[in-house]
Amino acid sequence: MNIHALRLFYYVAETGSVTKAATRLNISQPAVTSQIKKFEKDLGLTLFNPSGRGISLTPFGVELAKQAGNLFTYEEKIDQFVEDFRQGRKGKLRIAATYLPANFLIPGWAARFKAGHPEIEMVITTTNSQQAFEQLKHHEADVAFYGGGAQDKPQDIDWLELFEDELWFVVSPSHPYADHTVSLQEMMMEPFIMREEGSSTRERLVSLCTTYGLKPPQVSLQFSGLGEVIRSVMAGYGANFISALAIREYVERKQLCRVRVQGIQLSNHIAICTRSNESVPAALGQFIEICRSFPPEW
Template sequence: MNIHALRLFYYVAETGSVTKAAARLRISQPAVTSQIKRLEKDLGLPLCSPSGRGISLTPFGTELAKQAGNLFPYEERIEEFVEDYRQGRKGKLRIAATYLPANFLVPGWAARFKAGQPEMEIEITTTNSTHAFEQLQRHEADVAFYGGGAKEKPEDVDWLELFEDELWFVVAPSHPFANGTVSLPEMMQEPFVMREEGSSTRERLVSLCTTYGLKPPRVTLQFSGLGEVIRSVMAGYGANFISSLAVRDYVEWKQLCRVQVEGIQLSNHIAVCTRKNETLSAGLQRFIDICRE
């Protein structure tokens, strides 16, 4: 059966007029008439006959139009569904993010995105940099957000740096170093409260000590969560080396104080990563545009 001809017949039956069906489908009236006659010939049964200015369906034509009515409205819904995905109005956006952007950046970006695309789903996975890139490479994530040193940049991803985030030494306001300036060896004499081994900031601090020929910091309190680390330092114990994004508000509220360390200025690279040479979906491009703003 010629599905195109059946579609034309369905719209003729629905509108009751060849003229109206042709206008709706944006094709010529003779083309519609020709296709319907061809369909009648293929089927070996009459479908309609002239009736005044319109048409009259045969009993078979009436039943066939009902059957077609189950097909073509559903086809229209599928086309709308596809177009919604194409335009980024519907679908699912899978985000893999390292700890820093996942906790301090992505939630705000996601809220702004959802305000404009309420029917889009967003799934955010917080993980380490290795797993974030692996998820991206295995197509388990559509985009990866990274916060850390640029040395971990894989070759098979497109890397768009959004900004750099400073790394700060912080202590409680009651600490002797609060708002002061010290040397790196002096700073390394302090006990540190840090996240577990393998966390990117802790590795950066150890690497810094190695560069300057110093012993690694004495980590005398260790937590798996950053919130616990911050609260311990706020309570008056030890020092921390941490992203400014995580503690900027606490410093402004004078619950923590920075310590300037002579000659030391380090930062994290905050980047959005996508698969190289891959066209971005409309939804993902819109999300990235929000991040860049």
């Protein structure tokens, strides 16, 4: 079926006038009349009855106008659907994030974003850095949020660094090293409470020891969750090497204390990663702008 001709017929039926339909469609009246006559011929059915100067639909014409109305109403809905996605008003954001940004940054950013984009669905997956980058590369995620060493940056992604987050050694307030400065060798003699092998912070600690020719510390307690690690150190046993982003409030409340290590100052890079050579969808671009505009309040 000729959809253009169907549209001409529908507007004539809706307005009740060939002249009004031609004006609405910005084409000439003879062109409308000619194309509708051809449309009738192609259909093999009559759409209009002779009715003096006005128009009168045949029974078939009445029913076809109803069907055409349904079609073009749905077409308008599709056009609006496309425009909503284009403008970032609707859609879905799939976010892969490492532990730090997923737990301490994205919740606040997501709340701000959702306040202005209630019809955008957000799916946030917390994973390790390798899996976050893999999800991004294989189009299983639209964006990856990374917190860790810059050396892990893949070559085939765009990297937007938001800020750097310090890494601190912490102990309980009752520990002899609390609020003191010690050597790295002295610090590595302490038992540590850490997350599982493969966690970026634990790997950074091992790498630090390798750089200085020291044996990595004994990990006396190991947990899969950061909350358990923090509470165990607060209970008075062992030390931890951890992101300031995760521990700052405990230090400020004197529930934990820093240990400054001579000559050691390390940081994590908090970055937003997207696929190279791809345009960023409107909704994602608006979310990234919120992340850039509202850094952590320290």
